[in-house]
Amino acid sequence: MTTISPKNQIKIKPTQLFDGYRITEEDVLILTQEGTVEAVVHQSEAGDDIKKVDGLLSPGFINCHCHLELSHMQGMIPEHTGLLQFVNQVVRQRDAPADEIAAAIEKAEAAMIKNGIVAVGDICNTADTLFQKEKNNLYYHNFIEVIGFEPGLADEAFKTYKMVYDGYQKVFPPQQLSLTPHAPYSVSTPLWKLLAQFPGNHLLSIHNQETPDENEWFINGGGGFKALYERLQLKQSPIAPTGKTSIQTYADYLQKEQQLLLIHNTCTDAEDVRYIQDRFPLVFWCLCPNANYYISNRLPDIPMMLEQNAQLVLGTDSLASNYGLSIRGEMQRIQQHFPQITVEQMLPWATLNGARALQIDDLYGSFEKGKRPGAVLISGDTVMLLSKSNV
Template sequence: MTSYNTPGKTFVPDPRIQYIRAGNEPAVFKAKWVIKDPWTILENAGIAVAGGRITAVLDTVPSGPSVTDCGPGILMPPLVNAHMHLELSALAHRLPLGKGFEPWVKALLTARDSLGASALIRAARHAVQALPGQGTGLVGEVSTLGLTRSLLTDQGMAGVWFQEYLGTGYPAPDLAADFPLSGSAAGHAPHTTSPDLLKYLKNRTQKAGLVFSIHVAESDAEMRFIKGNNRSWHDFLIQRGIDPKDWPVGNKTPVTYLKDLGILGPHTLAVHLLQVLDTDLDLLADTQTGICLCPRSNQNLHNRIPDIPALLKRHLRPALGTDSLASCASLSLFDEMAFVRHLCPEVSPADIFAMATKNGASALGLADRFGTLSPGKQSEFIYLDTGVSSRNQVLEKVICYGTC
């Protein structure tokens, strides 16, 4: 496991990754290999663009002054980090891992509060600036303190910025279905955000046509609390000024709890899903709830990862996220894909690549702009400067990039 969680490359762009944002002028970009989507790989092909959109995928590329030959490597869609916490970037390598979730949460709160907003913003800005150089073009950023929205806007990053809420009350989230960056809302988790607040936020985001995000079934503490068997977490909430005495917990799983509240559905993004039963997975499939997994973070905090084959068997389409630098060593989706490949060799390269591209774009409600190199999508793509000799090696090279 340690090769995927090694300090030292937190904010370092990879010189072999070129993030390309084509302008409005007609142009063609070609390479030895083009990954149009997880199931379509073209050799000696190109991408035609104009007006900020992809206009065609070319099997044969003509010569001419408007053609840019990227090289012998791979043109591919930008990666999608569907769940991250940039405002925790200053906590990189500061917190204990492998000692349980509750001690980690308490250490996180103490460390975050001690650093102050200036340090958190400074580290988050470095992390944002490094994202394109790591191949990331679309993000689902979750912010409790509200520090990162302008940082993403300044960088020109696309995605959804989620203001995260805990506790009780009826806030007024700044919702905006804008592009490139939408503003939405997130409930922290079933065991930290009141049921009334969860329903309120879900209703507000749904009316605005936005995705609602929530951590679900991540920890033993959450599972025990929702079942009605965790007095220590109850007391912890009381200490934080949150009184859960009227919450309808008891004899439920986190997934069924959210189903009873009316939270599940195609415009909800359920993140983590470590503590799930087969019946929970069936509920998620039946309600068409979006899913995002953060395997490296899960391994570090809980010594386990989600059952990815079980999700795929039910035709669920999980996205990938890195979570935060408080729980893993990088925000690189290449690292996340490689970790999944290492621990889940039975999952196909195409399925892993889809998790980091197509599935993530769908989960964030931006499948019309990102996820594949198809006509109509944004004229943004990655060139990965790495040699591959045959078509059947392309996806394997990408998902194991830097580790295989």
């Protein structure tokens, strides 16, 4: 191993340093020129040539939930319509000229980088984002998302999305890919089973309990989804009501060792959290508060989740349901609704927990020796990437 001589080091002393675990005010971050972490040391031990900066220095942010391919839909759907209306509008309005979609994707990625995001859990129904991801500006975990309402057409739905998966497989290694169910209400029981058994699906991302209608269908077969299934004139409903909540129903279909990234959770209660955490070894609950506010003006019960020791992470969702793609913006929304939750409590959600949720904590999420997580300076209203991440 080569020893780094001090002149090749970058030493940064911010007003506050968040290392992935806690905030300190007297520590210095030492990086190589390439951005690999050498050490975090007390300023009295850091030697000379220390660059002082105003603000809070954090490892790069992890955006655990985005749909980059919907970036061209910014501002197209009105706020506070509720989830069923929202999804209906996305399906109706997502088509656009290819060059318009591509330009919006490129612009949205640049905005994420500007906002200090270094890695993204990105939902893909199409291969539209591949051209941009090949440029390697950001780390991506690509969740190829499967939708299929009709139980009798499960095999066809699986094959359709497997083709999208195969396209990504030409560019990305298996650890950056999953074939994942969209939501409990939009994936039929046989399709759930196909996805749960798909080899290499080490990590699944599921839109979970985003609307009260979801639990209503699973518990008593009523509500907005009953009406939707009737409108779709399905031969059979995707999944039969069980008298239990959605999450307590589909848990039965998943492998015992499955790592889970559960998105939204606006209607999840303490019993649901306990039920899942008792059964699966690694569960991350992704909060997308701006999207929740935009779509339904309702946020998840975050204090309850903290009481249940839920491991929380943050996501922006897409520009179809957000004002921007900023993890800091998500933290600000949480503080508006829950002023008792501090920045120091939320920063691990934005960094180390997110890296663990995407299975990249060997390189991202904290200032620990050998990692290259990127370094983000938050100063007043500005967020700035001071050092690049591993990509």
